[in-house]
Amino acid sequence: MLSEDTHPRTAPRRRLTPEDRRAAILDAAQVLFFAKGWDAVTVADVLAEARISKGGFYHHFSAKEDLLDGVVSRLAEQAVAAAEASRRQCEGDALTRFNAFLAATNRWKAERATELRFIADMIRRPGNELLLQRIDAAVRRAVVPALEAMIRDGAAEGRFDPPDPKLVAEAIVSLTISRREVLRDAIAAADAGAPEAAAARLGAHIAAETALVDRLLGLPPGSVHYCDPAEFGQMMADMACGHAAY
Amino acid sequence: MLSEDTHPRTAPRRRLTPEDRRAAILDAAQVLFFAKGWDAVTVADVLAEARISKGGFYHHFSAKEDLLDGVVSRLAEQAVAAAEASRRQCEGDALTRFNAFLAATNRWKAERATELRFIADMIRRPGNELLLQRIDAAVRRAVVPALEAMIRDGAAEGRFDPPDPKLVAEAIVSLTISRREVLRDAIAAADAGAPEAAAARLGAHIAAETALVDRLLGLPPGSVHYCDPAEFGQMMADMACGHAAY
DNA sequence: TTAAATACCGACCGTCGGTCTGTAATAGGG
DNA sequence: CCCTATTACAGACCGACGGTCGGTATTTAA
Structure with a gap:
């Protein structure tokens, strides 16, 4: 209804096991937290560092x-x-x-x-x-x-x-x-x-x-x-x- | 430019001394914080409890x-x-x-x-x-x-x-x-x-x-x-x- | 009396955490 | 090997909330 075309995907992304993905996100978050602090790091930052989308992130974690x-x-x-x-x-x-x-x-x-x-x-x-x-x-x-x-x-x-x-x-x-x-x-x-x-x-x-x-x-x-x-x-x-x- | 009429004020509000106003806001905040906690209390809550506007509040306090x-x-x-x-x-x-x-x-x-x-x-x-x-x-x-x-x-x-x-x-x-x-x-x-x-x-x-x-x-x-x-x-x-x- | 400073108002805004709908990748049964 | 169910992921969207800003009322000072 709202999206005319829903196909401009970025890359055919290799899939990791859930544990590895989780660990990768945690790694990214750890680096950012110790570098910039808690408030200064947005989930968008973590998303960029871990190279994952909002949806993907909230699939593995329930909250920041x-x-x-x-x-x-x-x-x-x-x-x-x-x-x-x-x-x-x-x-x-x-x-x-x-x-x-x-x-x-x-x-x-x-x-x-x-x-x-x-x-x-x-x-x-x-x-x-x-x-x-x-x-x-x-x-x-x-x-x-x-x-x-x-x-x-x-x-x-x-x-x-x-x-x-x-x-x-x-x-x-x-x-x-x-x-x-x-x-x-x-x-x-x-x-x-x-x-x-x-x-x-x-x-x-x-x-x-x-x-x-x-x-x-x-x-x-x-x-x-x-x-x-x-x-x-x-x-x-x-x-x-x-x-x-x- | 954006407001056609700027006069629908609420009440002719008595003015307090800055110290008293500050204390009144602190009183309201204290009650709310101890009752609901920090995150659960929004500045809007404090505004309502202290009966003051956003502008008034931020005149006395720089931040939540x-x-x-x-x-x-x-x-x-x-x-x-x-x-x-x-x-x-x-x-x-x-x-x-x-x-x-x-x-x-x-x-x-x-x-x-x-x-x-x-x-x-x-x-x-x-x-x-x-x-x-x-x-x-x-x-x-x-x-x-x-x-x-x-x-x-x-x-x-x-x-x-x-x-x-x-x-x-x-x-x-x-x-x-x-x-x-x-x-x-x-x-x-x-x-x-x-x-x-x-x-x-x-x-x-x-x-x-x-x-x-x-x-x-x-x-x-x-x-x-x-x-x-x-x-x-x-x-x-x-x-x-x-x-x-x- | 009037101008400057101060107290206050409330519409508006940007950011950010979180949701939702939908799509690609994998798993598993036939 | 295909077809379907499930899982992993994408990204547009939303609502809430802290904070700003232009403007108005009140007080102070000259």
């Missing part, structure tokens, strides 16, 4: 927000799987395994320094609240149970003495999440021309953080040690060198 | 998000002012004043149980991420410096022994913020018909939380005590009785 869940939970699963693997292949007491787990998550983050750098920038910009909230939620969902189980293990072994395993797990995750803001400020400082000061501050921060975790677990100071403060500070401050262009 | 900042920072300022007042009029050592401060914030929340109840419902519903994030940010902005100052005081007095005052302050605020989710679950449980179990769980939670704060501040167990766990649990569980209709 589905992209978030997909991207974020994929990342969180990868991170926790890596950390869990590292912990499992570690022989030693509960504390040693605990440190191995946290060290692995830090390593995972270090390997993704570029994305992290983008995230650190994004949290300053409005319109990304949803993205950040979903990242935090996914991290919590994935990490808290793992931590809680390890803490219970340690308590059963008689090494940890947490007032409440779940609450302690949540507190630890909260600490690592709010580290993001410290990192952001440090990156700003490093960009402003004081990289060594930023590195020192980050090192001091991670030292204080591990001291807090000692206390939360009822351990003597210096028990928890999943990274070298100086190294950590330097590594994070180095992130500021590679600049992001929007 | 300005409403959030206004509403949220107003609330946070009120809360902290109340808590600070309570602390100042308290004679005693740093720990006593600390407890007075936290007790006052709890009392302030209890007085606003209705709004809190709405918030506890809202965090389940999508579209409120921005609202919640802003509330958290405002709470952090307002409370962390106050806590940090008190912790430094206590450390100077030789009573507290925090590894890092600012970090400890942030950890404490993180704990109180994440309490929201515990409260949400408890309310759900109470609504589902197990109010006494919910009260018990809330009591246990706040007990564990204060124990954590003891440790963070380097105090012996039982030092921090800003509410009675049983009372707190009961009070919060009671909130579930009054139901919210959307």
